[in-house]
Amino acid sequence: MKPIPFKTSFLLLFIFSMFTGNTALAQKSQTITFKANTVVETALLAIKPGKEKQFSEEYFSQAIKFAPTYGARPIGSFALVDRKLGNAPAQMLVFFEWESLEKKRAFEKDLGFLKIVNIRNDALSFLTTGYFKVEKDVSIILTEGKTYEFAALWLDPNNAPKLQEYFEKVGPIAADPKVGFQPMAQLKSLGVEDRTYHPNLIFLTEWTKGTKGRDYALNRKDYKAILPLRTAAAPYIDMFLIAPIIQ
Secondary structure (H helix, E strand, O other), X not given: OOOOOHHHHHHHHHHHHHHHOOOOOOOOEEEEEEOOOOEEEEEEEEEOOOOHHHHHHHHHHHHOOOHHHHOOEEEEEEEEEEEEEOOOOOOEEEEEEEOOHHHHHXXXXXXXXXXXXXXXXXXXXXXXXXXXXXXXOEEEEEEOOOEEEEEEEEOOOOOOHHHHHHHHHHHHHHOOOOOOEEXXXXXXXXXXXXXXXXXXXXXEEEEOOHHHHHHHHXXXXXXXXXXXXXXXHOOEEEEEEEEEOOO
């Protein structure tokens, strides 16, 4: 999978700066926070070539005028650098906070949104979204140039306990200084049928040793021996290497 084009990355940065009021393009690090007792909307999307202006000016700049009245807050956005598992043809990952599921549902019934939603849909070649939560507030620091991973797992109810067994056995491998595996956040599905993206779990991870550490871990014999546990527990996984779009 090719990295997202610079033009699109810059556009998305501009879009989110419009919402937050932050235009410090030279900033190299950013802290994002997932808050407990809120709805975390997760979106994977791709913008059609030539439709960037339509998405930003005709949809997003209009939506942000009234979305905050429904408790909306952008959390963070990422370019999808490399697809490792799954088949989602996305360019970008976005996390958005809503005060409650009821508020988000009300936003989608707002006449202002209904007037522009098809403009958004026409500008996108791919969009899938879902609702998630965190058990407690989680703040993570994102830095340009570091290696981050997004993994969304669909669990097999009959084999889900094997995931915990996998985690227990992978622990010593992850602790190897040559690997540099650093978990950052875990999100759980709200379990509602709204939208189209319904993995049971989402994990955000930093590989502090970069892709070299990741490749080293995945090629170890002891890791390959326990990988079937994860495969059995989660038959389908979306997994991407991601790059934060620093605002």
